[in-house]
Amino acid sequence: MQSIEDKVINIISNNVLNKEIVIDKNTNLVQDLALDSIVFIQIILDIETEFEIEFPDELLTMDSLSSLNTIVSIIKNII
């Protein structure tokens, strides 16, 4: 069974055009991938759909959800 981390990495990979981009647990979506805000919103939507969760409103910023580790940690707390 896929881990939460793997599922999140898959979701990010599906939202970036380039399949050669290296994404791992230490990836920072803003600093390493320089993601546009529109792509970022789509990633959040896909994560919420996949895990059937809603991120708390106060965490819905690129600053709060930029690190893969943070995203995975928040998902674990919510589930």
Place this chain on the structure above:
Amino acid sequence: MSRIGIIGDNSLEYIETLIDIWNDGDCAVLFDKNIPHAKAVEMIREAGVQKCFVDDRIFKRWNLSNEEKGYIVPYQLHTSHSALLTENIYNKFQINYSSSEAVILYSSGTTGAAKGIILSHFAINANADAIIEYMNLTSKDCIYLAKPLYHSSTLTGELLVALKTRTKLVVSPVIVPPRFILNQICTYKASILCLSPYLLELLVQGYYKNKSNFDISSLKKIYVSGSVLYNSLREMARRTFQNVDIFNVYGLSEAGPRVSAQRDGCCNSNSVGKPVNGVKVIIVREDGKVANEGEYGIVHISTPCVYNGYISGITKNKTLYKDWLNTGDIGFWDEFGELHIVGRCDDIITINSHKIFPSDIETVISNSFDINACVVSKTTKNGREFLCCVYEGAVFSYNEFVEKIKDKLLPYEIPQYFVQCNNLPRNANGKISREAVTKLIIEQIHN
């Protein structure tokens, strides 16, 4: 008069800082909140900004030198979520029709030879008046801010409109999922939304998924701007938001920004409506003659809200008609006297309503890597628009590209895909053929 910068997300503190700058007789220079630190310092210097207020979250992320701390100061954010504009802010705002500099905006990010559009208090206030005239606001209206304040259409068309008419305004951070916007529409009973086509598409999808969770009966009007609203999205939005009028509006920052708008009784098609009060529009053929109804030409405008010039550089688009402003957009008049915009006459790319000069991105990439030449172009995949770069030279990984250029470009200016080739396609004159490059991108990415 000094130039004072602001960098931050939408918030009450941002707006108060802006009004304080105006009340002190200074000019506000508004930067994209995603601008990399090094680029921000360069643009601050270029604009002659003496002090720059930065959202404290961004300030903490930047590794500022002692010299930079002398003019870049944090402002503390207390309202990171949605809030209604306060009585105090309405009372602080002073109407100003002077010709002195009010605001400097960057409509094309870090790209473009001409940067930093200077608008006077007269330009933005008179343009706001023209917008108020067609919006037909009532005391029950409430505008929800979904786009950044450092965009001219949000600043003039929403914030100034709200301040001048004391219409309720919900100030909200902008990078949020559509359910957040829909929740806030319910909470604040927002009646007016101003969106880009891509935000509208997200909102349509978000509402369609969870209709029963959202009571958006208060919503009456959606104004769409930033890029052409394609017909299928317009129809989908009308079917989804059945009791909501959806209007296209059009403009450019150099014009204040509003040029034309659809309005009650004037939205027969997917046009961008008729010119707003005080603005004249003419379509000019490349030979300088005025185009007839239905004929394509370049949109030229004459407006009292015209900009005062750029911080640096001059516009590439020379006027073809008297001293009117050449927008660079291609359009035509329809049989109802409404304006339609069909494309650009130059190389400018629009992605998700962001205006981009590909040649500037190409220069950054060429200067950062040992490559012979490169071309930046736009492609679409799965309904989404992306920038791509095709280059001649050694192979680099995507991560290597991003590492070197992320400090020089805004996120939306960074190509999502880099295609290496041994020889860029060229035409008979040896010039790189952008058309052939675009074909190459499509072949590589869609296979």
